[in-house]
Amino acid sequence: MEQQKPCVFMPDTADMDKLSELHKAMGDFTRMKILWALMKQEYCVKELAAQMNMSGSAISHQLKILKMARLVASHKVGKNVFYTLCDEHIKWILEETYAHISER
Secondary structure (H helix, E strand, O other): OOOOOOOOOOOOHHHHHHHHHHHHHHOOHHHHHHHHHHHHOOEEHHHHHHHHOOOHHHHHHHHHHHHHOOOEEEEEEOOEEEEEEOOHHHHHHHHHHHHHHHOO
């Protein structure tokens, strides 16, 4: 029987907790749809709500969770708050995980 090689690096407890929270935030169907939409362009709550056929308050609630997980960022233009992905890492994570599940 072949022995497994020991793990070279293991994040500390605090970082493991952050990783877990990140995956929890991404682990919701609606939040995943929001993230996927934000890969293409920025949106305000009203636009996302219309696109997803949901209430603005429901979208706002999901965006708050995504923002706390540092997956989305926001900026205000007039009375509207626009949301974007925090950085290119998030887009990469989404694209790579999609590539993984698409493998046959």
